[in-house]
Amino acid sequence: MPEFTIQDFLKRKKESKKISMLTAYDFPFAHIADDAGIDVILVGDSLGMVVQGHDNTLPVTMDEMIYHSKMVRRAVKNAMVIGDMPFMSYQTGVYDAVHNAGRFLKEAGMTAVKMEGGAEVADHIRAMTRSDIPVMAHIGLTPQSIHRMGGYKVQGKTDESARKLLEEAHIVEEAGAFSVLLEAIPMNLAKKITEELSIPTIGIGAGPFCDGQVLVLHDVIGLFERFTPKFVKKYANLKDDALRAIKNYKEEIESGIFPSTEQSFK
Ligand code: KIV
DSSP states (O other), X not given: OOOOOHHHXXXXXXXXOOEEEEEOOSHHXXXXXXXXXXXXXXXXXXXXXXXXXXXXXXXXXXXXXXXXXXXXXXXXXXXXXXXXXXXXXXTTOHHHHHHHHHHHHHHHOOSEEXXXXXXXXXXXXXXXXXXXXXXXXXXXXXXXXXXXXXXXXOOOOSHHHHHHHHHHHHHHHHHTOSEEEEESOOHHHHHHHHHHOSSOEEEESXXXXXXXXXXXXXXXXXXXXXXXXXXXXXXXXXXXXXXXXXXXXXXXXXXXXXXXXXXXXO
């Protein structure tokens, strides 16, 4: 299978074929996601919560994102790999946005970057795109705005906020984004945005009408327990499997079953 490209993204929308996207943060899971045929792997700043154990994504640094992106890059052969711009890597200005996005492509071999925000980052998207850095925009619930939003809340529920989100979607498209991620918005608003834009929409908690879907890996495989948003579907429970295996290992050490002669040298 050849690598999934920006052109494939746009082709999928034209052909009404859904795009599958999943996060990954390290070599083994990126390898599994790629083997499973996922189209796009996002090294999301959600790693701050699901890998680093923080309460939100704000502490994640650019250097940490590069570190994880490099591991993912080494594992992936076919999927497109996208690096997520962490808090304060672009809010400080257009120069920082281009510089830090460039690091994802130059140092970690990412194909594109994702960045939260609408009208306020239109100039950033324009400058990044002009520098040949493909940008996926991210509107709706933007987790880096947790303090302004007062928590992780569904966005676009009132007529006024829905109108604003539709406008923001057009603004990021016009600024040059190749795709827009819609997080936690009503499904009919996501449908309208998807129908009006010519670039693909990727939904997370945005219903079934988007051009593609993304979820956080640790939610999908049952490795993140602190809270489960309504939009998550758990496809496995690896936490329970790991707990069982490790308990078993401990018991076998204590009872002398492990190691047996099979695991010993003569
Ligand atoms: O950081 C992340 O994982 C995200 C999600 C929307 C997938 O941005």
